[in-house]
Amino acid sequence: MPINAMDLQRFAKANCGPDMDETTLRAAASRAYYGAYHALLPFVEQLPVSDRGDSSARHIGHREMLRRIQEWRTASVHPRLASMSISKAQLVMAMRTMRETREVADYLLDDSMNRKDVTQQIARGAKVQSIALQVHDLINSAADDAAYG
Amino acid sequence: MTQAAPATNFEPLKKRITDAIAIAPSEFELRQLRSEATKLANADPMGSVELRAMLACIEGDVDEADRLYRGVFGATGNSVERVFRYLMLLAQAGYSARAGAVYREFLTLSELAPQAHERLAKVLGFCGWAAESTMIRQQLVQTGYELENKIFEDISFVASEQEGDDRLPSSITLGALLTDARALSAIGVEDAWVADRVGDAIQFFRSRSTGVMAVRSTAIPHDDGHVGLLVNFYVDQTSEDAAEAEWDLHGFMAERSPDLVDVEDVAFAAIGVQVKESHAN
Numbered sequence: 001m002p003i004n005a006m007d008l009q010r011f012a013k014a015n016c017g018p019d020m021d022e023t024t025l026r027a028a029a030s031r032a033y034y035g036a037y038h039a040l041l042p043f044v045e046q047l048p049v050s051d052r053g054d055s056s057a058r059h060i061g062h063r064e065m066l067r068r069i070q071e072w073r074t075a076s077v078h079p080r081l082a083s084m085s086i087s088k089a090q091l092v093m094a095m096r097t098m099r100e101t102r103e104v105a106d107y108l109l110d111d112s113m114n115r116k117d118v119t120q121q122i123a124r125g126a127k128v129q130s131i132a133l134q135v136h137d138l139i140n141s142a143a144d145d146a147a148y149g
Numbered sequence: 150m151t152q153a154a155p156a157t158n159f160e161p162l163k164k165r166i167t168d169a170i171a172i173a174p175s176e177f178e179l180r181q182l183r184s185e186a187t188k189l190a191n192a193d194p195m196g197s198v199e200l201r202a203m204l205a206c207i208e209g210d211v212d213e214a215d216r217l218y219r220g221v222f223g224a225t226g227n228s229v230e231r232v233f234r235y236l237m238l239l240a241q242a243g244y245s246a247r248a249g250a251v252y253r254e255f256l257t258l259s260e261l262a263p264q265a266h267e268r269l270a271k272v273l274g275f276c277g278w279a280a281e282s283t284m285i286r287q288q289l290v291q292t293g294y295e296l297e298n299k300i301f302e303d304i305s306f307v308a309s310e311q312e313g314d315d316r317l318p319s320s321i322t323l324g325a326l327l328t329d330a331r332a333l334s335a336i337g338v339e340d341a342w343v344a345d346r347v348g349d350a351i352q353f354f355r356s357r358s359t360g361v362m363a364v365r366s367t368a369i370p371h372d373d374g375h376v377g378l379l380v381n382f383y384v385d386q387t388s389e390d391a392a393e394a395e396w397d398l399h400g401f402m403a404e405r406s407p408d409l410v411d412v413e414d415v416a417f418a419a420i421g422v423q424v425k426e427s428h429a430n
Binding site for chain 1: 367369370371372373375377378379381388389391392393395396399400402403404407409410411413414415416417418419420421422
């Protein structure tokens with residue numbers, strides 16, 4: 001059964017309770033990142049390949065996603081996106097923070113990760129998902145405008 | 150060695166001023182504190198000057214703070230305790246670069262006791278001098294000294310002067326710090342660059358009256374072979390409020406230090422540590 005970005009975020013929230021062990025908390029931190037990643041993916045797929053990106057790549061990797069957002073070549077997606085210069089920087093830095101936290105969760109097993117770290121990652125993910133939704137709505141409103149002339 | 154302080158109003162006033170560092174006090178509050186610090190001059194002249202230096206720092210006049218502290222050092226000798234007070238003031242006020250300069254000018258590692266090394270490492274770590282802090286810890290460990298693997302009591306003193314503030318995550322421990330000069334070099338940044346930006350971030354949180362209780366920089370090996378640096382600011386807020394503060398911090402930093410956006414592998418995060426729980430579960 002297919003899932004979506006919200007399902008990943010819901011999984012993260014459901015697995016961040018006070019009784020969760022660290023393995024589960026780490027999984028929640030990781031899923032929160034992927035929830036944000038997948039929330040942004042439909043938009044990022046519409047952006048041109050970044051200057052340092054590989055145009056033959058079959059999927060958009062973590063680094064390429066951030067580079068596309070940072071370059072913000074949105075003219076072909078929606079002209080009003082161009083004015084979101086601060087939001088795109090915020091988005092880049094928020095996703096970078098989520099990614100670094102995910103790297104800690106998945107790879108730095110000697111480090112410790114607790115519920116506060118994970119709760120924060122989930123709150124951060126919710127913020128990114130809300131921005132992704134705003135971008136999505138803006139793009140779709142343009143499509144509606146075009147459809148109805 | 151702590152100098153014997155005269156029995157004056159110095160300590161309670163210092164505490165009130167220290168509490169005011171993390172927030173943006175009103176002009177009225179500052180005027181009152183300034184007046185009380187000035188009144189102290191008869192009973193404790195050097196204490197009075199030091200308190201006025203602290204207030205100058207809070208008001209953003211770090212050059213005046215420096216001039217006053219140098220006057221105190223010149224008159225009384227630069228006691229380690231007083232230098233540490235100055236360092237912590239600069240750290241909490243977000244003047245990381247100045248804190249690094251003061252440490253280099255007024256403290257000599259070979260003359261400090263091991264506990265002072267550890268304390269210094271904590272303060273420098275709070276300022277964002279992560280590699281310098283790690284180097285001091287590593288040298289200390291090589292001498293056989295056992296690091297205290299506990300909460301950054303000095304660094305968290307904005308919110309609490311008590312040891313082991315249980316609002317802080319257990320992950321903020323000395324032993325967990327991994328960042329050294331080699332890691333920063335792999336990322337393509339230097340200690341001073343990070344410290345400058347950490348200072349900017351602390352000033353941002355101060356401008357919102359958000360207490361920064363601890364700062365932790367962690368070098369993180371990535372699955373694509375790169376190395377990242379995650380700087381966590383532990384703030385006295387709920388996770389939701391901290392998420393908003395972090396979003397605004399990123400906007401602030403994008404304008405104040407646009408190169409932070411350009412460096413791909415450095416991330417700044419706010420971690421809310423307030424006991425009040427979020428709606429996350």
